[in-house]
Every structure is written in structure tokens, then in C-alpha cells.
Amino acid sequence: MPRSLYVPVTATPGDEAAITAALALARRFDAQLTILEIVNLPMPTANPWGLMPDIAIGDVHDRWRAQGQANAASRRAALAGHGVQVEVRVVEALFSDPPRVSVDMAHNADLAVVAGPANDGAEGSVAHDFVASLLLGSGRPVLVVPPGAAAPEAGGAVLLAWRPGAEAARALHDALPLLRDASRVDVVVVDPSPGAEGEQALVDVAAHLARHAVRADMVVQAARGRAVSAIVLEHAREMPAQLIVAGGYGHSRLREWVMGGVTRELLLGSPVPLLLSH
Known part of the structure; x- marks a missing residue:
């Protein structure tokens, strides 16, 4: 807290x-x-x-x-x-x-x-x-x-953008106080690893959140040529989410800002607050 x-x-x-x-x-x-x-x-x-x-x-x-x-x-x-x-x-x-x-x-x-x-x-x-x-x-x-956005409220909906890695893991743990108070938590995973290993990884994330009193729904999406950031933002609008949680700068900051990347696109495109961890 x-x-x-x-x-x-x-x-x-x-x-x-x-x-x-x-x-x-x-x-x-x-x-x-x-x-x-x-x-x-x-x-x-x-x-x-x-x-x-x-x-x-x-x-x-x-x-x-x-x-x-x-x-x-x-x-x-x-x-x-x-x-x-x-x-x-x-x-x-x-x-x-x-x-x-x-x-x-x-x-x-x-x-x-x-x-x-x-x-x-x-x-x-x-x-x-x-x-x-x-x-x-x-x-x-x-x-x-973002300009004009409101703070996430207790009882609101939260989107957690998940991919295996240190940044997303830190974001998940940093967001726990906000996730516990949420009425809905969707964990959005784009193109997870195929096969039993990928499925078990998703089960493990949901179980880990449950141990912290967070009930989460796993939402698996296929990119099909779309940007990950576009998929995340679209799902956030559909929920609608009051907060997006994500790891920040999995690649170098310069590469993401000049050439594009999930962090850059979320920063420029999200209408709701972003909780980022690195």
C-alpha cells in the first residue's frame, strides 16, 4: 500500500x-x-x-x-x-x-x-x-x-498487459494495492508461447494473483499483424478500464521512442492512467 x-x-x-x-x-x-x-x-x-x-x-x-x-x-x-x-x-x-x-x-x-x-x-x-x-x-x-484523465477508483476495472519478463513482473507487483481494490482485472496476453508451456505460464500468473486476493480473467489475443499496443488499448476501451498496468521500456528508450514500441504507443494513445514499472 x-x-x-x-x-x-x-x-x-x-x-x-x-x-x-x-x-x-x-x-x-x-x-x-x-x-x-x-x-x-x-x-x-x-x-x-x-x-x-x-x-x-x-x-x-x-x-x-x-x-x-x-x-x-x-x-x-x-x-x-x-x-x-x-x-x-x-x-x-x-x-x-x-x-x-x-x-x-x-x-x-x-x-x-x-x-x-x-x-x-x-x-x-x-x-x-x-x-x-x-x-x-x-x-x-x-x-x-494523460491530460484530463481521472485517477483510478476503488471498484473500477484494471487491465494488466502481461508478457513474461522482469518489467511486467515488477509492474504486476507494484500494482497489487490497486488490483486488490478492483472490481475487474483482465490480464491481456498477446501471442503467448504455444503449447503446454505457454498455457501453464498463464495458469501460474492467475494463481499468483489469486494468492494476493486478486481475481483475474486471462484474455488471450492473437496479434494477426496488429500492434500489441493497439490490442491493449482496444480492450481497455471495451472493458472500459480505468487503469492500464504494463512493464515499461523492455527495449531501449531511444529505440522505442524513435522507431515505435509498446511503451511509446501506450504513452501517446492511452486515455486512462498508465502504471509503468521497469
Whole structure:
């Protein structure tokens, strides 16, 4: 059961949905919520002899620091009275980019909640950088909330995308508190291993979930040339699911984002939150 939740502010369209979802989950699990306001400070100008001192850059930093503090104060006021323990911290990103700065705090959280990409443009790329940095660098599960999406509720339906491997196994275990409260859990398997060995593997997954008080239905699908992500998203819409659980980045992040992959397509296509583990 998560006792500490963490949300980095990404300055992208999904931030408010991510914070709202984190508030709902913090209330549901009686968890502490920490929100990170990141002040992205510009670097001094570089020249062939190193960094050029710039008197004006100090004024710029002061203005951005003041804006960061103002943003944090406004957020504290907006979140007061929600019945949740909330801390809003302000940190600076000067010699490291904001996604990397966001990783360190996630090490001390049970779950990171972050805005999902809204599109393929610049804002989508920024949100993706936060997701990838947290997923690959924090060692913690990451709940990705698309713009406008709501938090999964107790008693809702959950889709678990399963394939044998470390990422999916971690996602399954990280999602157990949410799976136990679900009214329906569908484990979607695309093109499982043929024969008795593949069948036994599915039986073992269902039995393992049952030992954790999760009743799950195994849904076996044949790809027939379709992308795995398309099959998962189609089934999620048919359920309809409030949450998709999956392993993240079974291949390299660069390969998946440039050439396509299940993680990339789920991030861009899911209308509901994604719980990803690596």
C-alpha cells in the first residue's frame, strides 16, 4: 500500500490532472503527497574559454526563483483543506535538466505520479522526458496521467498487459494495492508461447494473483499483424478500464521512442492512467 506519493511539476498540460489524481490516491491510501516545483534556471553563456560571467543572468535567476516560490505558495493555498498531507517543495535545476532533478526525490516515494504526453510536439517530448527519467532512473513505479484523465477508483476495472519478463513482473507487483481494490482485472496476453508451456505460464500468473486476493480473467489475443499496443488499448476501451498496468521500456528508450514500441504507443494513445514499472 503506497504511503508516499510524489508529483514533479512538468509545466505541460497534464500537470493538473496528475496532481488531482495524486490527491485522490493520497486520500484513498492515507498517503503523504509531495509536489516538486522545479525552477529551471538558464545557464550562463559559454565561450571558447569557458562560461562567460553575465551580470544580467543573476537578475533572471532571481526573477525565476521568485516566480517558483510564488507558484509553490499558490499551489499550497489551492491544496489546503483537501484532507491530505501535502508538501510543496521548490528546487532549482541549473547544471541538470528538470527531468533529471525530478528523479532524486522519487527514490524516497512509493509511487511517482507524472503528467503524460499530450501530443507528439514539444510539450509531449518534455512530458515523455519526465516519464522516461523517472521510470529508468528512480527504481520506483510511475503512474502516468494523460491530460484530463481521472485517477483510478476503488471498484473500477484494471487491465494488466502481461508478457513474461522482469518489467511486467515488477509492474504486476507494484500494482497489487490497486488490483486488490478492483472490481475487474483482465490480464491481456498477446501471442503467448504455444503449447503446454505457454498455457501453464498463464495458469501460474492467475494463481499468483489469486494468492494476493486478486481475481483475474486471462484474455488471450492473437496479434494477426496488429500492434500489441493497439490490442491493449482496444480492450481497455471495451472493458472500459480505468487503469492500464504494463512493464515499461523492455527495449531501449531511444529505440522505442524513435522507431515505435509498446511503451511509446501506450504513452501517446492511452486515455486512462498508465502504471509503468521497469
